[in-house]
Every structure is written in C-alpha cells, then in structure tokens.
Amino acid sequence: MTKPLPPLFREKMIDLLGENEFEQFLTSYEDPRSFGLRVNTGKVDRDEFASQSPFHLEAVTWAAEGFYYEEGERPGKHPYYHAGLYYIQEPSAMAPVELLQVKPGERVLDLCAAPGGKSTQIAAKLQGEGVLVVNDIHSDRVKALVKNLELLGVRNAVVLNDKPERMLNVFGGYFDKILIDAPCSGEGMFRKEEEMMGQWERHSVQEFAAMQRELLAQAAVMLAPGGRIVYSTCTFSPEENEAQIAEFLDKHSDFAVVPIEGFAPGRPDWLREPWCDSNAYSSKAKAAVAGTARLWPHRLRGEGHYVAVLGKGAGTGASANASDVAADFVAAAEKRGGRPAPRGKGRAVAAPSTGVSLEPLEAFSGELLRSEPFALGRLVCYGEHAYASPAGLPELHGLKVVRPGWYIGALHRGRFEPSHALAMGLRLREAKRALSLASSDERALRYLKGETLEVAESEILRDPQETQAAKGYCLVCIDDHPVGWGKWLDGMLKNEYPPGWRWT
C-alpha cells in the first residue's frame, strides 16, 4: 500500500482489535492481494473449466465455484471472459451468496446489486429456474449490472433501478431469499482500492448506518415466511455490522440469526461506547450477533467482509407483519413527500405495447433455434423491444424497470433483430445455425475486435435434419461457447459483435 491508513480509522481498529491483533491486521496491508474468479456454472461445468483452464487455479475454500488465480495472469483479457465463462471477483466477496443457499426455482432479490458480482453468482445457483430480481438505486451503476448479466448469459433476471421503499407493495412477502450487499464505508477495500480511504474520510459511518437500517427493514417486508436474508458489508465498523443486526433483531422478533461456521465470529463485545450505545440492544440480540461472521484479511486469503444470515420464522411473532410494516413505509414516504405506487396501479415506465406483430420473431426462432428457450417465461413487448419475463413475476406497475426479463431483440419495421443478450444466453446446442471457432484460431480474436471474417460455407454448422441455407444470422461461438451473432453470406461473416463489447 502506498498511502497511510486514515488516522481515525487506525485508532479505532487499535481500540477494537487490541494492540497485538492490530499488528497482524496492519501487516496484512503489506501482503500481496488475492485475485479471484468465479466459474459461471450457468454456462460451464466447474470441474471441466478447472481442468481446461488457461490460468493457474486454486480453489477458494468457502465458495464452490471460486478460484484464486495468480498475479500477472489476466483473465479479463481472454476470449473465455468474452464468452462469460467466469466473473472476476474478490474471494471474500463470494461468501455472502454461498450463505444465501439459493436453490433452482426460488425467487431471489439482490437489493443493492450493481455491478452484479453477486447477482451473477445467484443466477448461476438458480440455473435458469425461478425469478431473480436485481435492483440498484444508481442508474449509472445499473448499466454495468445489465452488461454483466448479459455477459454471463442470465435468462431469468429482472433489472430495476428504484428506491427499495417503492418495491414494497409489489413484492410484499414475495421472495424466498434476499441479499442486501449494503452500501458501506468500505474499510475492507482499502488494500484493494486505496482511493476508498479518501472516500472514508468524506463519508461518515453513521450516514451509511442509517441507509443500512432502512434496507434491512425494507427487505424484511419483501421476504416470505421461512425465507432468508443475507446482509453483508465490506467494512469493519461495528456500527454498520453487529449494531445493524442487533437492532434489527430487537425490532423483528420473527427473525433469528442463522449461525455461520467456518469464519471468525461477529463481535457482541464491540457493541459498546464510543462506537455504539451499549444500552441500545437487548442481551438476547447482543448474544445472537456472535453467530454472524467476520472475514479478516489477516486470517484468510481475501479482503475484509462482514456477513449475517437472518432466517424469518413462519410463526406469528410479536413483530409487525409484512403489510403493517409496508403501511409504515407508505406513511414515512408520504411524510418525505413521496408515496410508493399502490399495488396494481400507477404508471409503468414503459407499458407493454399492444399491436406489435410477433411474426418476425417467430420466423427467426423457427429458422435459428431448435427450441424456444424463452417460451418458458412470458414474452412481453415494450415498444419494439421483446423480452422473456420469468414466469410468476408480479405486475411491475409503478416501478422503474430497466429490463423486465431476458432481452430477446427488437421488432422493427416487420423485421426481427436478435439482441446480443439472446446470443449470450443461448447454448450452441440450441442454435440451428452456428460457427464455432477454436480459441487458437486467429479469427476468434478478430471477431471479438469487430472485424469481418472469411468463413467457408462448410464451416457453418447446420441442423443435419434441415436443408437450410448457410446464409443469414448464425450464432458465433469460441470453443463452442456463444459470444455473439454474425451474418454469413458468400464466404464472408458480417460481424454483429456490439461496439461497446469489443476487444481493445
């Protein structure tokens, strides 16, 4: 690290850890950082990838699909990155989703999702089944979220860009699992991103604590009985960690901490002055936070994280039920001058368009696809854009919807233009017309750079059952993994790889 730690942060950590452990903690800032990637098991088998990987991989013990790679290797500069076979992710950041224990078919919310590291991890766990709703309040960050979901070929995600309080009436009691990867003071990121230190000085821990308190209460409203919330931060301060959980438990008697094993425990003893008000929490809640977890950079190979798992009992506890709490939020929003849209009313940002003929899409699908992979969801059109919305999704009236599902393509003047997201979400076996280039073929890189390629007709893979021409759209793959579209005609492949995605 080139910069010194902020003096106030240093003093606080000495007070919390004590001189001896603080020395070990401080030494970790001189250690080399760990580099991680997570295999996208939505596209490729973990062991198959590990055995054929061009990188030197070592398993991350707490994440089934996580690996360390070596410093100097550049997984972001490989065709497999463009095929969405993995996501580059700091190893300790892989823990929260593991602890969420997502199963295929569940309804999952990632409330603070951008840029999508954990959303794509959840998506891989869902294996295309169930509903994934991802949200982030900052529209500029949502762009990266959408891109990462597309890159990793996620088919069942709905992307929102809204205030969580506006989601409560639509999603009250809807989700089986909710991840709150909360905005925080980022103390655990000082080694990885030194500029976070400057931000720490500007933003107060208390400011983040207030946001986190709201997010936890809002998530509680949207969770189904028997469901699970995972709350995580990448900071050390007890105000943003144990204090949030203890306060939440005292206000929500139908929730309990599900103890986490395998990491250092949460610190009930840090719920004290001068950081926290030691009288503010019940002794039961204080004791419970020992079951939460702290990932320390001096105790494992990763940066700093905090994780708590909260289970919602199916019982009729003394705490307010979902609709009572939702009503509280409506009242609070009214006081602040805003009101969440009532269920089933209000204006959708883009209303599903009527009267758009789906014929060109059906023709494309008949010509190019072996089955209709999007037929499982509900095909909806917003303007000229067609999406496959996951089945079982409530009406999203009044919410700021960025993607109501998997973006299939545009219906434009009687023609259908397939989206890049469609190509990335398909498998080679689902396409009736494709080109699969070996990663060692120099044309693979030229395709990713946006160049037109010379491709012989015999290289276009076609359905042996069909007598279909080679001419037209084909799914371009690298080592059999889709990377985009091309249009073949007379020995040339016109490149449809989007400019913003190109290899530079």
Ligand SMILES: C[S@@+](CC[C@H](N)C(=O)[O-])C[C@H]1O[C@@H](n2cnc3c(N)ncnc32)[C@H](O)[C@@H]1O
């Ligand atoms: C720690 S980051 C999330 C990182 C992400 N989970 C990942 O793994 O890539 C926290 C995010 O919360 C978002 N955020 C801040 N306040 C929010 C709020 N009130 N509601 C929803 N998102 C919020 C920020 O824009 C930021 O993207």
